[in-house]
Amino acid sequence: MIFQNGETIVFAGDSVTDCGRKRPYGMGLWEGLGNGYVRMVDTSLAIDYPERMLRIINVGESGAASKDMLAHWEQNVEKCNPDWVFVMIGANDVWRQFDEPNLDNSLLMPDCYRANLEAVCERTLPNVKGMFIISPFYMEANDNDPMKKRMVEYAGICKEVVEKYAEKYNIKYIDVQEDFDNHLKYRYPSYISWDRVHPNWVGGMMIARKILKAIEA
Amino acid sequence: MIFQNGETIVFAGDSVTDCGRKRPYGMGLWEGLGNGYVRMVDTSLAIDYPERMLRIINVGESGAASKDMLAHWEQNVEKCNPDWVFVMIGANDVWRQFDEPNLDNSLLMPDCYRANLEAVCERTLPNVKGMFIISPFYMEANDNDPMKKRMVEYAGICKEVVEKYAEKYNIKYIDVQEDFDNHLKYRYPSYISWDRVHPNWVGGMMIARKILKAIEA
Amino acid sequence: MIFQNGETIVFAGDSVTDCGRKRPYGMGLWEGLGNGYVRMVDTSLAIDYPERMLRIINVGESGAASKDMLAHWEQNVEKCNPDWVFVMIGANDVWRQFDEPNLDNSLLMPDCYRANLEAVCERTLPNVKGMFIISPFYMEANDNDPMKKRMVEYAGICKEVVEKYAEKYNIKYIDVQEDFDNHLKYRYPSYISWDRVHPNWVGGMMIARKILKAIEA
Amino acid sequence: MIFQNGETIVFAGDSVTDCGRKRPYGMGLWEGLGNGYVRMVDTSLAIDYPERMLRIINVGESGAASKDMLAHWEQNVEKCNPDWVFVMIGANDVWRQFDEPNLDNSLLMPDCYRANLEAVCERTLPNVKGMFIISPFYMEANDNDPMKKRMVEYAGICKEVVEKYAEKYNIKYIDVQEDFDNHLKYRYPSYISWDRVHPNWVGGMMIARKILKAIEA
Amino acid sequence: MIFQNGETIVFAGDSVTDCGRKRPYGMGLWEGLGNGYVRMVDTSLAIDYPERMLRIINVGESGAASKDMLAHWEQNVEKCNPDWVFVMIGANDVWRQFDEPNLDNSLLMPDCYRANLEAVCERTLPNVKGMFIISPFYMEANDNDPMKKRMVEYAGICKEVVEKYAEKYNIKYIDVQEDFDNHLKYRYPSYISWDRVHPNWVGGMMIARKILKAIEA
Amino acid sequence: MIFQNGETIVFAGDSVTDCGRKRPYGMGLWEGLGNGYVRMVDTSLAIDYPERMLRIINVGESGAASKDMLAHWEQNVEKCNPDWVFVMIGANDVWRQFDEPNLDNSLLMPDCYRANLEAVCERTLPNVKGMFIISPFYMEANDNDPMKKRMVEYAGICKEVVEKYAEKYNIKYIDVQEDFDNHLKYRYPSYISWDRVHPNWVGGMMIARKILKAIEA
Amino acid sequence: MIFQNGETIVFAGDSVTDCGRKRPYGMGLWEGLGNGYVRMVDTSLAIDYPERMLRIINVGESGAASKDMLAHWEQNVEKCNPDWVFVMIGANDVWRQFDEPNLDNSLLMPDCYRANLEAVCERTLPNVKGMFIISPFYMEANDNDPMKKRMVEYAGICKEVVEKYAEKYNIKYIDVQEDFDNHLKYRYPSYISWDRVHPNWVGGMMIARKILKAIEA
């Protein structure tokens, strides 16, 4: 497993990451880490690597789009001085285009999204041991669904951004959409999410497992 | 408009009908009728036919499947001695097959659904001026979505039940799925519903308008 | 219908407009628009013109008199950069003269009311495609009732203000008092309002219908 | 003052009487008597006749019409074994005819109202030292208002019932409508009531004063 | 009655005055004036002098001693620009000496109390039509009770302060202790107060009546 | 100390005993015993006699007079099969005569009180190792205060009842009034009680100390 | 994995099992299964065996000792007609002997515990495919701690009961104490539990993993 004793790991994202974490930083006992995939990752590491002291911090913000994550990057992420950073963002960039199409969503378009992702990468990669970009996802089996298509497009941007920096820096792409797609061959979306965006425990643990695999835990 | 002064109209159904109505009977001032399509129908009639006194009663029950509606028919509907009865049921019969597929859903299958519908028709039709069966619906554009297909199948059962009794009795079928299908050509489902089952105001008013048209209001 | 794709429409007013809207701006999903006539207008337009993206914003403020609306005009209305503006104000200017006659109500008198209305017209009309002034109203049938008389007087001021600017600008007067007066020939005021000021759904939908007619929807 | 040391006085009525009284009987310290006219009468008597111990009991029931008061008469009134009984009922009998005209209000009609009043008089008068019937009232100045007219008609029934029994028994009629009519020559109804039915402190103290005068306090 | 149409009357004091009044100024409809003697005075005047518009304002502050009242005098009283001012203060100055004798109560001693009272008199009397100082009181019959003695001593200071200014200004002393002493000949203190400091309705109305008498109402 | 390992000790009484105990029996961890003198006795014994397991049970009932305690004796006390029983009752028997003198208090008179006390003694004494009657008390220094006098009279009845049975049974009288009287030579009643009936911690610990002395702890 | 499509699996136990499950049966969507190890087992199975429909039911009861579990066995377990049954009980049998040693704990002694376990085994084993008894545990590293020793003794009883029936029936013992003991070599108990009885997520997932291993998942 790649995290070493004493390292700090920060998870940034939206409500899928947040899950009721403590403010201003999601860490510590009780519900400090929230009740989502971050907590599950922390729990698994605590069981399997009890001898390593890992400072895992959840800075997810419910409702955040990529522009919001960027705006709060210094306060939320850089102040933690992390060794490793995880980012899962984009669901709200996409969702607002579908559930509030009449509002002003110009800052959520693909170019902005890409720029926001690149911005956090560029200011972060030189200062950390590694970074993981988790794909935004949509728990819908139909690949022709317009929101699914758009989400896959944004996940593609994630992958391209990762590839752009991967030569020079330690940055990896984690594709959780494929896991959800696999699962949806057997179960209907409402089994794992009431709105196809927020995963329940099943979805959360699928994300956690994928992350654990990515860090070789 | 077909309702005459002094008549009693009862709306039976599930949470789409209920919408926070008063107990034991959803009627009267304030939020008595709930905040869904029943309230919208009542409001429109009150504006357009202020000289007719219509006793509109909402007996929808959140979470009810067709077996529950039948079980409470005497208490909920017959005690009101209605002139007209509206039924919109089946969403929960179908939904549970998809979001809780591992539980025992044997009483929600098509045969049971058809039998429940027929049971309420047979004990009701001889005693009322007319009955309307509103199709259960699913706010999803993709006709190949498995839950959409199943819901359409149940709507088809509604239609068949109506046709079975329509020769002898005044019973009509109201197809609201077609209205939602039309709307979804322009907007994404999450614009009108967070879970594709419970309509927000837009969906509620679409149902209300369809009912108003059916009663020639 | 006069609103075109992409336009912004702002509704300013008091509690009859507010109805629990979101802060700081009443827009977006869920209860963002509140539960009154603004929501009903938005709902009807969404059904009938799903292909047009209309940004409807509710900036009503419970308890506001015309002086309060003017004081918050920049923050509430101008910051939205609207194409169309609706104003329904005056109920509190009048009401306080009757339910708190012993307090200092000097800023609520007809001259102030007229001045406040003119002020918002003058700074707004040059910058928008059109403006609609909805009459304040009182749900009381007796035209000799002193508060009804006063409210009619204030509605008259609205009409005069509209006429003053109508030659040069696109500004229209919407008289909802006449609709309430008509309805009250059949039903008693307490059927549509507990205090003759705040309409329930019936009154709200009457206002919404009148607005929809005014915008040729 | 007519109440003697050790006597029990019961006040029956609707929400105007109830005002948050304690259950099952409105008596005793703190808010036991509620916060309406009954409390004000009790307070005045406690100040002016501290040497007389008077057991004053409030059995008003919010929402009660005359049929409800009669139905609970044994439990509410007779179990208290009162020396004196006050009744103020009828506001809900009348109000429902105006705010819920479409519901079944047949048991609220004048004949029922009169019969209910007579029923409580006949079973009570032989067993008490005296009874006072307080007129139902409506805080509206316009005598041509249809609900005002109806309320005055019901107050007239009260008066007739009192006259019917007054020869044989000690029963008196208390007309509070005239006090409200007088006050409304100076102030608008919303100054003393938000719905013209429920008095605020001003209205409550007007009722209390009238009762105190009637009992020669 | 000495208050004329359009005059402003301010009541300053502690929790006996406050009684849940609205902030920042206790005035207006509903519970604006609180539920204590100020409300009762306002109610009586509204009934008896409906043709006079009196702006009655409650600025009582729960827990205030005379030093607190003085500290807030500009904000609470002078900003209201009153014609008449009522002051009832001192209960907390005295009470703290008995229930928290171990804390630092040096600013609550008689000299400070007298100085505080004189300070508000001197800055207020030149600018108002009149001022009334209501005695602090203690609902205890035993004149040898140490807290009763102390309260009577403070009431005496009130009286002396009034006498000092009465030659030059319109200032009067209202002695409510004598009313409570009279009442306590018949009833035990816990009948009118749970702690002998906060009056219930009976005590509140006794104060209100005494004030009404003082203003010749 | 007289309690032996494994014994059950029950405390019966009113709100002074209850203090928020658990239902149906006040025992066990957390706030099971309430927060009054019973908890303090239990705490002291747990510290000083950790080797003895004592089952202490609080069955005090807020608001109970002696008639209520007797009515619930089987359910509250006898079902616990106690070795030792403590009773502190009478405060409400006396208090109601002073704060609600106008209600029917016939069952609270001295004869009833004595009879109720004797009844619980007679059915209990033959079955227990010992019984303690704690005097009801009133935290008022003035022996001429009418409620103090009455309370002392009731405490006297307690003492007489104890003396009546003391020859044959192990029953003792605990006089806590004398401790409060002593304390009130130095501090004012409101220092230890807001209403002179409910002791705060100081009063509670005085009772606990007196009990501990009585049981030779 | 041993569970086959369509099978019903019931988990009985105390608060460690319960974790806020739905009543009367812990199953279905949302928080139906609670938030403890049962939910984690269900989640893992749903991910790894999506093609198998497993009806997992949580009937844990916070606070239950073995006698309570037995008393509710018919209602809680047998009514579910399970194929597989898991039992984790005994923590409260042991705990009460340490935190409430002075109360009557006779029904929690080892003999009763063994008898209760045997009773549920005997009435259940003939009717199910298999049964798993999970050891009660105590998150304390010190084997000489008296409560740890007692808990290990009770776990030993579990093991003996399993061995007694294992020849004839499919019953297995799951020892989670050894996992906690291992973990406590690295971390202090308060890292995984505030009271050494209720596991947080780390402890819950350790139990879940052990169960998953036992069922060959």
Place this chain on the structure above:
Amino acid sequence: MIFQNGETIVFAGDSVTDCGRKRPYGMGLWEGLGNGYVRMVDTSLAIDYPERMLRIINVGESGAASKDMLAHWEQNVEKCNPDWVFVMIGANDVWRQFDEPNLDNSLLMPDCYRANLEAVCERTLPNVKGMFIISPFYMEANDNDPMKKRMVEYAGICKEVVEKYAEKYNIKYIDVQEDFDNHLKYRYPSYISWDRVHPNWVGGMMIARKILKAIEA
């Protein structure tokens, strides 16, 4: 007893001291002092020395480690101008090392702890009559428990700090760990604390008794 009439005594510490005290200073009536050992000390002194007025102030802060106590020393302690100061700190310095070992706990190490203690001693001792350092404690009998060992180490630092200043100043060490150790020979930790850190009443009173002995009460 060493405290003289009129002296101020301040108790600083963490949640064991705080116990719900009033803000900003824990003093005065009702729950001002919180419900822990400070209240118990105050209560005992009030009973035994009613003639001495002692200003006891609780400035404990839940969650505070020694660095937090030092940071707030001026605001919390010095502003009170105390004659006597009690300090009980260190539980959180130690606890965090065991329940959140993965977070940054560098400021909680022994050297920092010692420095913080010395800092408050040096700035306080010259200005007070005396100071008492109460040992932090852990309610665990096993002396080999790692957290117990660490707590004893920190208590040892307390003792050393006291000894360092005791020659020149009036400063004393109070060892409450020995009392808990004694008690734990008879009862299990969960009898007096749910987490071995926060004492219930039994533990609180043991601390209070030790303090009372130290001040010769």
